[in-house]
Amino acid sequence: MVKFKEILARWMSNEIGIEFKAGIYFYCMTFFYSIVQLFKGIYTLDILILAEVVLTNYLICNLQVYLLNNFDESDKFGKNEAFGIVICTAIYTVLSYVLNWFGRGIAVTAIFAGFVILCYICIFLVYKIKRDIDTKYLNNMLEKYKQNERSN
Numbered sequence: 001m002v003k004f005k006e007i008l009a010r011w012m013s014n015e016i017g018i019e020f021k022a023g024i025y026f027y028c029m030t031f032f033y034s035i036v037q038l039f040k041g042i043y044t045l046d047i048l049i050l051a052e053v054v055l056t057n058y059l060i061c062n063l064q065v066y067l068l069n070n071f072d073e074s075d076k077f078g079k080n081e082a083f084g085i086v087i088c089t090a091i092y093t094v095l096s097y098v099l100n101w102f103g104r105g106i107a108v109t110a111i112f113a114g115f116v117i118l119c120y121i122c123i124f125l126v127y128k129i130k131r132d133i134d135t136k137y138l139n140n141m142l143e144k145y146k147q148n149e150r151s152n
Helices: 002-039 047-067 079-098 106-151
Strands: none
Touching: 002 047, 002 106, 047 079, 079 106
16 A cells, blocks of 8 residues: 555656646747747637647656656756757657648748757756755755754
């Protein structure tokens, strides 16, 4: 029973992370889609495209976590992280073209690929900064705890 609880807790932790991550990427891609629409002089967004984007984000975030070692939350940027960015960017780019998110223009699709790479790099840096801050905070808490233990 304890093993089941551990597996369930780990799965839930992964799912919460995936949902959070998918939301971040969805926001980024919706922003890009909105800008493309504005440049076209269109002031609405297609709900079907938004549904495709959110589903794509969820599936790719699962791929990132379960098959690509959660590369955007890695401690360092190396070959595996670059490989993950290339694979996921390629999937996003191909799907954006096939599903006609941006009108199947080669230029806008290429710009989108660059934007996705930029998003991955920025999100990698955000996670790294957060981890560094959390580590510093936890180390300070540990030091205060040790001082309290010594004084008691």
